[in-house]
Amino acid sequence: MSTPRTTPAPHPRGRRRPRGATRVPAALLLPALLGLAFLVLPLLGLLIRAPWSALPALLTGPEVWQALRLSLISATAATGVSLLLGVPLAWLLARTDFPGRRLLRALVTLPLVLPPVVGGVALLLVLGRAGIVGRWLDAATGITLPFTTAGVVVAETFVAMPFLVISVEGALRAADPRYEEAAATLGASRLTAFRRVTLPLVAPGIGAGAVLAWARALGEFGATITFAGNFPGRTQTMPLAVYLAMESDPQAAIALSLILLAVSIAVLAGLRDRWMSTP
Amino acid sequence: MRSARSLLAATAVLALAAALTACTANNPPSNNGAQNAPKVDGTVTVFAAASLKESFTELGKRFEAAYPGAKVSFNFGGSSALAQSIVSGAPVDVFAAASPATMKTVTDAKLTGEDPRVFVRNTLEIAVAKGNPKHIGGLKDLGGVKTALCAKEVPCGAAAVTALKAAGVEVTPATYEQDVKGALTKVELGEVDASLVYRTDVKADAAKIDGVEFPESAQAVNDYPVVSLGKAPNANGAAAFLGYLNSMDARRVLTEAGFQVP
Structure with missing residues (x-):
């Protein structure tokens, strides 16, 4: 749906353009390569210093797979919650006009700059057993979120949802509103227009945002350990396991990181073509 | 012309520095044995267990008052993480750990100047x-x-x-x-x-x-060992800080914080 089939394709998959037009200027190439090296070298270091021979012994513990499973489940759940709440929020920010919208947008992106540990403390103050809302929740239902897997999802959603909102809002702003207007003139309600016209239009943006949010949730550490604590199988995600392994056994920490890295690369590479728009 | 001027400036700075050192030399620290010890100045970098934060921050202030010209820079954290970063080459003068096991990481890497000394216990x-x-x-x-x-x-x-x-x-x-x-x-x-x-x-x-x-x-008594590092960038400062930890003043601060001082 993204590119019409009839478009002539002089450069399939973006490669092999006419010469001259594509000569890369050194002023761009040099910093680009430097940037690439800066991002990739630390990962290479991890691979080079990995305790390959001891790897099987380090990775056979049940706690490793417990942590990995929990990480994947909670990151996916956090992405789901982010989609449910974040897409409508992005629509509100992009398509409506009300006083204080700029301020609201700034507030939405606040978790991006807030140190995650502070985010975790803030969540405790509100949703904790003695928190403003949490106290009421505990009294009414007996449910307390801290130290539960649901708490992990809450912490990860708090940190990851802004990525999705920003991405979807950008896509909505770039999308032509006239399609929605046309739908409205044809009698569609605003909700129908959103569902049938807007959503398909910004699907690539939603996909990209979801992948970003998932990746951020998977690597989440600070808010999780502060709000949800650390208990194997219940709230100990991979980053927490890596951190604690680092305290006593850096080799094990490297081994755990490799697993997380491999899974992330597999999932992100697998999703890229399907979800993210790659012109 | 420019170089002459910068030379003049450099001389002035040196003269000022000499005058300042002279001032501090006239004002000997009140601590035991510090009079004849090598001159202590510059930054003393101390890595210390998170549980030492309150008492060491206080001790740092008192140390700086006793040794004008010296500045103590602390890094508080989990002992194991601190030990790991020292083994990875962090430039540190003094390391105070919350357990012998974490100190062992550093002594095993042969990075210590002398044997660690247990200076407080915690329960x-x-x-x-x-x-x-x-x-x-x-x-x-x-x-x-x-x-x-x-x-x-x-x-x-x-x-x-x-x-x-x-x-x-x-x-x-x-x-x-x-x-x-x-x-x-x-x-x-x-x-x-x-x-x-x-x-x-x-x-x-x-x-x-x-x-x-x-x-x-x-x-389950926890021994806190402290040690100066063999490659301490500020060896004089490290020795002075270790000496200060043993002073009556420091022992009182540590006891008041709830530590047992052997």
Whole structure:
């Protein structure tokens, strides 16, 4: 749906353009390569210093797979919650006009700059057993979120949802509103227009945002350990396991990181073509 | 012309520095044995266990007052993480750890100037909310309430395991915190009813929490070793700081913080 089939394709998959037009200027190439090296070298270091021979012994513990499973489940759940709440929020920010919208947008992106540990403390103050809302929740239902897997999802959603909102809002702003207007003139309600016209239009943006949010949730550490604590199988995600392994056994920490890295690369590479728009 | 001027400026700076040093030399520190010791100035970098934060911050101020020209720069954190960064080459003058096991990481790497010396000991207490609303009297009561323990990888967690074993009590905590301050915060915020933390942490936070002593803590005493590093960038500063830790002044500060000083 993204590119019409009839478009002539002089450069399939973006490669092999006419010469001259594509000569890369050194002023761009040099910093680009430097940037690439800066991002990739630390990962290479991890691979080079990995305790390959001891790897099987380090990775056979049940706690490793417990942590990995929990990480994947909670990151996916956090992405789901982010989609449910974040897409409508992005629509509100992009398509409506009300006083204080700029301020609201700034507030939405606040978790991006807030140190995650502070985010975790803030969540405790509100949703904790003695928190403003949490106290009421505990009294009414007996449910307390801290130290539960649901708490992990809450912490990860708090940190990851802004990525999705920003991405979807950008896509909505770039999308032509006239399609929605046309739908409205044809009698569609605003909700129908959103569902049938807007959503398909910004699907690539939603996909990209979801992948970003998932990746951020998977690597989440600070808010999780502060709000949800650390208990194997219940709230100990991979980053927490890596951190604690680092305290006593850096080799094990490297081994755990490799697993997380491999899974992330597999999932992100697998999703890229399907979800993210790659012109 | 330019070089002549900069030369003049440099001379002026040197003269000023000499005058300043002369001033400090006329004002000898009041501490024992410091008069004839090599001159102490510059920054002394101290890596210290998180549980030393309050007392070492105070000691740092007093040390700087005693040695004008010297500045103490602290890095507080989990002992194991600090030990790892020292082994990885962090430029450090003094390392104070919360357990011999974490110190061993550094001595095994042959990075220490001399043998570590145990300068304080710390014991565990049960931290509870102000007024002890759950009436916790000892370790055996921890099974029935929501509890936070330190992870066994960090010294306070290792001590907690020893103490619980000595009491013959099994506790399944709500969380294994990554350091002792995390375990303390959870009590302070009311998210757990109790946690096992150091006596010094309870003292430092006495306005917000209460501490419950228990007899088994005697079985889980944590020794805090301190050492100067062989490659200390400021060897004189390191020696002076270690000497100061042994002074009556420092011992009093540490005792007041709740440490046992041997």
